[in-house]
Amino acid sequence: MNNKKENNTCSLKLYSTLTRRKEYFKPINKNIVKFFVCGPTVYNDAHIGHGRTYISFDMIKRYLEYKGYSVIYMQNVTDIDDKIINRGKEIGKVNDDLSSVCFDLARKYERRYNEDMESLNVKGLNLQMRATDHMDKIINQIERLIEKGYAYETDTGVYFQVNKFKDFAKLSNRKIDELEGHRLQEDKTKKDPRDFALWKKRDSIEYYGEPVWSSPWGKGRPGWHIEDTAITEEYFGEQYDIHGGGLDLIFPHHDAEIAQMEAVSGKKPMVNYWLHTGFLNVDGEKMSKSLGNFITIRDLLKEVSPETFRFFVLSTHYRSPIDFSKDSLHQAGKSLDKIKSYVDDVDEILNSEFEDEDVIEDKIDSLESTSYDVLKSTIVSFFNAMDDDFNTPKAIASLFELISESKSQLKDLDINDILAIKGFLVTVNDILGIIFLDDNGNNGDNEEALLDLIADTRKKLRANKQYDLSDDIRAKLTDLGYEISD
Numbered sequence: 001m002n003n004k005k006e007n008n009t010c011s012l013k014l015y016s017t018l019t020r021r022k023e024y025f026k027p028i029n030k031n032i033v034k035f036f037v038c039g040p041t042v043y044n045d046a047h048i049g050h051g052r053t054y055i056s057f058d059m060i061k062r063y064l065e066y067k068g069y070s071v072i073y074m075q076n077v078t079d080i081d082d083k084i085i086n087r088g089k090e091i092g093k094v095n096d097d098l099s100s101v102c103f104d105l106a107r108k109y110e111r112r113y114n115e116d117m118e119s120l121n122v123k124g125l126n127l128q129m130r131a132t133d134h135m136d137k138i139i140n141q142i143e144r145l146i147e148k149g150y151a152y153e154t155d156t157g158v159y160f161q162v163n164k165f166k167d168f169a170k171l172s173n174r175k176i177d178e179l180e181g182h183r184l185q186e187d188k189t190k191k192d193p194r195d196f197a198l199w200k201k202r203d204s205i206e207y208y209g210e211p212v213w214s215s216p217w218g219k220g221r222p223g224w225h226i227e228d229t230a231i232t233e234e235y236f237g238e239q240y241d242i243h244g245g246g247l248d249l250i251f252p253h254h255d256a257e258i259a260q261m262e263a264v265s266g267k268k269p270m271v272n273y274w275l276h277t278g279f280l281n282v283d284g285e286k287m288s289k290s291l292g293n294f295i296t297i298r299d300l301l302k303e304v305s306p307e308t309f310r311f312f313v314l315s316t317h318y319r320s321p322i323d324f325s326k327d328s329l330h331q332a333g334k335s336l337d338k339i340k341s342y343v344d345d346v347d348e349i350l351n352s353e354f355e356d357e358d359v360i361e362d363k364i365d366s367l368e369s370t371s372y373d374v375l376k377s378t379i380v381s382f383f384n385a386m387d388d389d390f391n392t393p394k395a396i397a398s399l400f401e402l403i404s405e406s407k408s409q410l411k412d413l414d415i416n417d418i419l420a421i422k423g424f425l426v427t428v429n430d431i432l433g434i435i436f437l438d439d440n441g442n443n444g445d446n447e448e449a450l451l452d453l454i455a456d457t458r459k460k461l462r463a464n465k466q467y468d469l470s471d472d473i474r475a476k477l478t479d480l481g482y483e484i485s486d
């Protein structure tokens, strides 16, 4: 009964920022969903706003998989950026090589980001691609933009010429004239202040020591927006299904991505569904270092369990703003305890009836349907809510209806109904990930799960005719001592 849905594709609606309405979801390639989310800029520990964003997209990936799709979920890692260089200058000693300070910094915070995500049960990422590993793709895309007349070189860099791209800022819906006043770095060599950097030249003495790469335009480094489209073009092609990120990335970042990719490919739209997560405020105010209300995921998890934070996040719709406070977090913890206590009651009945977990799982799998009306209506309302643009607060509310209506009468229910309830709870947890089942820290299991994940990812890549990448992964695994055959 907890089996994944097969091809139940037409019932899911999601809200796309581009069309500003909810639309039925339909992937480009039948059952495969190419899903890209802007990853972290790795110069500092991730904060709870990042936690909110990536928990939300993790839930979305899980739900798409529940719906029967093969999801390839990719993020980039911005491992070269002004922020990284500035931080490198702050922490580096006089005689240090700035370039290697920046490199070490980026690797350190990439590792810490992945650890933070792991602790929040955000585990669904299939591909994580660093900007600096794709310098040739980035340069190649810029060359094509210049050839097609969308970009030009000056003394300071290469810039995208905004007025050449008719639809510029269609995602944020800003009129091109409004953009005049937008905070843009003034550079006298640009044709228009709105033009944005694709490549930043860094060969003069004032940039001495900064990390640089060779290019047809001399030594330098890429602008921020170009890394995403170079990476997505490489692995997903010119057009793909879903692009996600925080609300603050719509302009200029995502508008710039659209301009770059659609200009270079001549195909529209680059992405069919644009998903954006709402802001996270702390006690009603925007989180910022200067206000002293800046909370890293690591600091938070010293005080509350990761399950509680995850449940807190999913108790609000992913597009709505969340107000973070000790009080609301405490409330979330109490609600989650109610769910856990209900799960315990169900488990207790099943464990006294059947010898072990395997038997229970088999029994659940062989259940046809349930005759228990309370559960039936809960299932309908839970999945209706999830199908309606991933409305987790409504879905969670329907779970609480089941709990309040059935908790006191669990002992009187038929054992098949208890099995059906358990099957539903397992599915709920597969989608929301709010009760961590594998927190024993068993490394052997983790390694096996990781290898399964890699094998699964390769299968998806091959199904998608991306043999080069799939072979590359196999070669690297062989280097590490793992043999994989196709």
Ligand SMILES: [Zn+2]
Binding pocket: 037, 038, 039, 228, 253
């Ligand atoms: Zn991005």
